[in-house]
Each structure stands twice: as structure tokens, then as C-alpha cells.
Amino acid sequence: MPRPEDSGPPELFYDANEANKYTSNTRIIEIQQQMSERALELLALPCDSPALILDLGCGSGLSGEVLEENGHFWVGCDISQSMLDIALEREMEGDVLLSDLGQGVGMFRPGMFDGAISVSALQWLCNSNSSKENPFKRLFAFFTTLYSCLKRNAKVVLQFYPDSPQQAELIVRQATRAGFNGGLMVDFPNSTKAKKVYLVLSCGDMTFQMPRALGENDGTQCVYTANERVRLGRVDKKAMSRKQWVLKKKDRMRKLGKQVANDSKYTGRKRSKKF
Structure with missing residues (x-):
């Protein structure tokens, strides 16, 4: 089955028709809400006060709606004007702006957000739709500027669909180069339909521990971390x-x-x- 990322740039794929279809499909809405709730859970925010959260690839505001229901404030970025138009029509409480995540999120002041989430957007940065688009540079620009606009020890949870282990490794490597700690976590790794991949990161917390994944053994399913790559490639392979x-x-x-x-x-x- 072809992936949406292979059909062209996201701003063209998510035109008015696709944006309306995406926001009116009850199955898509249910899955989007479930992943948004899981991402919010993994952020592990304090329960006693609302937080300001950055929603990366916010689309029509389905994730933002979950954030609102949990008492948080949010700001969303998306490259599709059609998606943002629907978010405005739905009168979401969050602020939304048109932005290419591959160019970074440097429009925000340093230390502005208490956390960040993303649902089904990160994999788009790994595709090149022109000779000027370099996935290595786009991912690095995204993670470096994201690191800057987060508060100290803030967490980031990015759900995405990697098309290969190499793509997953590239994403984690670029996040680590930008200063983040963490790695990939897989909920229900043995299920075809329920399996979900999350990149869970911490901004500057050297004691950060990966959360537990959902599954039969209820154990942590961290399938790739940058530190593991270093051990396999530079130390353990020799030892x-x-x-x-x-x-x-x-x-x-x-x-x-x-x-x-x-x-x-x-x-x-x-x-x-x-x-």
C-alpha cells in the first residue's frame, strides 16, 4: 500500500478535499485522539497546573482538542493551509500558524514551551521532493530549533510511521545531535494494527528514563537509542x-x-x- 509521503509534498497532498476527508472520517478522528492522549500521557506533565504545549503538524486541530480537554494551552504549526483553515473553522482555542517544520521552529522565543507533541507528521521530513530538500539538514534544523524553544527538562513525544529501520535511526541520530536524550518506544510491538512508534525525548535531563510501553509484557520497548548506536558501532563491536x-x-x-x-x-x- 503506497504511503502518503510518497505522493508528493504534504502541502499539496493535504488539499481542501483531503483535509475535509481527514477531519470528517470518524475512524481517523478516533485513532488521532487515541495517539494524542497517549502522547500527552508520555509527556508526564504536572497535574496541578496547565501547560503551554507545541503541537507540531497540528493539522485541523484534532490533537489540540485533546490538549484543550485536558486543561492545557497549545500552539500549532502545519504546512497545509487547507488543514489550518479547517482548524479555524472549528474555532479551536489554540493559536495556529503556517510553517514548514523542515525549516525549523525558530519563530518561537527560547524556553517558551513546557512540552511538545506530534502525531503522524515527523516522517514527512525524511522525504525529498526537490534537489533543495535534504532530509539530514531538515531534521537537524527541526530538532535544533525545537530544543531551543523548550524549557529545561521539558519532554517531547513524536508519534510517526517510519518506513525502515534506517529512517528511524536517522531521526534519532539527528535528535541526539541537537542535544536531546531519549529514543524510540513501540506500543504493542507484536500487533499489526495496534503497533505505534513514539520518539520520546527529554530536553537536557541527563537522568531521563524511557517510559514503559504498552504491550503483552508491559515492558519498555525502546528499539533504538543513540547511545545504543554508539556502543554497537564504536565500543562493543570491538570488545x-x-x-x-x-x-x-x-x-x-x-x-x-x-x-x-x-x-x-x-x-x-x-x-x-x-x-
């Missing part, structure tokens, strides 16, 4: 045996839902040279 390194890499691929060969006594052995 551990070839077989240990291969087994660890295969285990990580299984957590990503990839099919890998079963382990055996031959795992990690070098192939004999061809005659």
Missing part, C-alpha cells in the same frame, strides 16, 4: 566477539519487526574463502 555482536544486532532487528534467520551454532562464523 565483544563477532558472534555476540551478530546476535545483538539480530535481536535489535527482531524488535523492529524484521524477519531474521534463526540463531544456530553457525551464527557469526566467517564464510570460507572461495577457490
Whole structure:
């Protein structure tokens, strides 16, 4: 099934017809609200006072509506004018502005927000629709400016749909370069329909611990972190045996839902040279 990101730029894909369809589909609304509520839960905001939250890729305001119902204030950014027009028609309480997340969110003053969420938007930054669009630079601009506009120790929860492990690794790597701590978390990793990927980040909190994922074992499903990449690529690969390194890499691929060969006594052995 083709992905929306492969059909062209988001500002063209989400035209007036697609924006109306997106906001009137009860199934989409239900899923959007569920993921927004989960993102808000993962932010772990104090219960005794309202917070100012940045909604990245706010669309027609479905996520903002969840924030409002929980007593928070919000500001939303989106690249689709059609989506923002519907948000204005729905008379949402949050402020919305037209913005390309790939250009960053430098329009906000430093330390402005108590947290940030995003639902189904981050993967769009990984696509190049012209020779001028570089996913590496766009992601780095996004994360560096996002880090700047958040308060110290604020959290960020970004739900998205990675199309490959390499894309997920790129996103986490660029977030870490910008100064964030954290990684990916997968709710219901063994379910085809219920599986959801969240990038959970902390702004400057070196003691940050990944939250628990939802699933059968109710255990943390952190499938990729930048620190893990450093250990595998620069330290552990040299310190551990070839077989240990291969087994660890295969285990990580299984957590990503990839099919890998079963382990055996031959795992990690070098192939004999061809005659």
C-alpha cells in the first residue's frame, strides 16, 4: 500500500478535499485522539497546573482538542493551509500558524514551551521532493530549533510511521545531535494494527528514563537509542566477539519487526574463502 509521503509534498497532498476527508472520517478522528492522549500521557506533565504545549503538524486541530480537554494551552504549526483553515473553522482555542517544520521552529522565543507533541507528521521530513530538500539538514534544523524553544527538562513525544529501520535511526541520530536524550518506544510491538512508534525525548535531563510501553509484557520497548548506536558501532563491536555482536544486532532487528534467520551454532562464523 503506497504511503502518503510518497505522493508528493504534504502541502499539496493535504488539499481542501483531503483535509475535509481527514477531519470528517470518524475512524481517523478516533485513532488521532487515541495517539494524542497517549502522547500527552508520555509527556508526564504536572497535574496541578496547565501547560503551554507545541503541537507540531497540528493539522485541523484534532490533537489540540485533546490538549484543550485536558486543561492545557497549545500552539500549532502545519504546512497545509487547507488543514489550518479547517482548524479555524472549528474555532479551536489554540493559536495556529503556517510553517514548514523542515525549516525549523525558530519563530518561537527560547524556553517558551513546557512540552511538545506530534502525531503522524515527523516522517514527512525524511522525504525529498526537490534537489533543495535534504532530509539530514531538515531534521537537524527541526530538532535544533525545537530544543531551543523548550524549557529545561521539558519532554517531547513524536508519534510517526517510519518506513525502515534506517529512517528511524536517522531521526534519532539527528535528535541526539541537537542535544536531546531519549529514543524510540513501540506500543504493542507484536500487533499489526495496534503497533505505534513514539520518539520520546527529554530536553537536557541527563537522568531521563524511557517510559514503559504498552504491550503483552508491559515492558519498555525502546528499539533504538543513540547511545545504543554508539556502543554497537564504536565500543562493543570491538570488545565483544563477532558472534555476540551478530546476535545483538539480530535481536535489535527482531524488535523492529524484521524477519531474521534463526540463531544456530553457525551464527557469526566467517564464510570460507572461495577457490
